[in-house]
Amino acid sequence: MAGLGLLGPAGAFKxxxxxxxxxxxxxxxxxxxxxxxxxxxxxxxxxxxxxxxxMPPPGSMAMTRTSGKHMPVPYEGPVAGxxxxxxIPIPRGDLNSVDMEQEMAxxxxxxxxxxxxxxxxxxxxxxxxxAIAGQ
Numbered sequence: 001m002a003g004l005g006l007l008g009p010a011g012a013f014k015x016x017x018x019x020x021x022x023x024x025x026x027x028x029x030x031x032x033x034x035x036x037x038x039x040x041x042x043x044x045x046x047x048x049x050x051x052x053x054x055m056p057p058p059g060s061m062a063m064t065r066t067s068g069k070h071m072p073v074p075y076e077g078p079v080a081g082x083x084x085x086x087x088i089p090i091p092r093g094d095l096n097s098v099d100m101e102q103e104m105a106x107x108x109x110x111x112x113x114x115x116x117x118x119x120x121x122x123x124x125x126x127x128x129x130x131a132i133a134g135q
Contacts, residue, residue: 006128007121007124007125007128010124011121011124011125012078013051013054014117014120014121014124015121016051016054016078016079017051017117018114018117018118018121019078020045020047020051020079020081021110021113021114021117022114023045023081024045024047024081024110025107025110025111025114027043027044027045027083028103028106028107028110029107030043031043031098031103032098032100032103032104032107034096034098035096035098035100035103036096037096038094038095038096039094039095039096040096040097040098041085041086041096041097042085042086042088042096042097042098042099042103043083043084043085043086044083044084044085044086045081045082045083045084046081046082046084047079047080047081047082050079050080050081050082051079054079085097
């Protein structure tokens with residue numbers, strides 16, 4: 001896949017993951033903001049299954065093509081998430097489907113996973129910088 005730059009498919013994968021986690025965080029924030037809006041349907045952004053399908057094979061994440069003669073590592077990205085409305089088994093009187101406890105738990109988990117992806121991408125960028133500097 002052309003245009004992946006120095007970070008290769010691993011960098012493209014991590015960037016895609018960060019973008020999806022950011023979109024999920026914004027969606028969770030919108031759900032929380034509408035907790036008291038009558039008739040509001042809580043939304044989810046699902047992307048994990050598609051990211052797993054697009055992920056490079058195990059052991060290939062550290063590879064970067066620095067020459068056109070190198071074998072490419074496939075990355076079938078970028079992946080887009082799928083928006084899904086949340087249906088609750090016992091509807092509230094105002095037909096709002098936001099479960100505040102569940103939203104807060106998902107927000108915390110998503111934030112931790114976002115931070116992990118940021119650290120991973122940052123580490124990869126540092127490694128490329130060191131290689132460029134000849135260290």
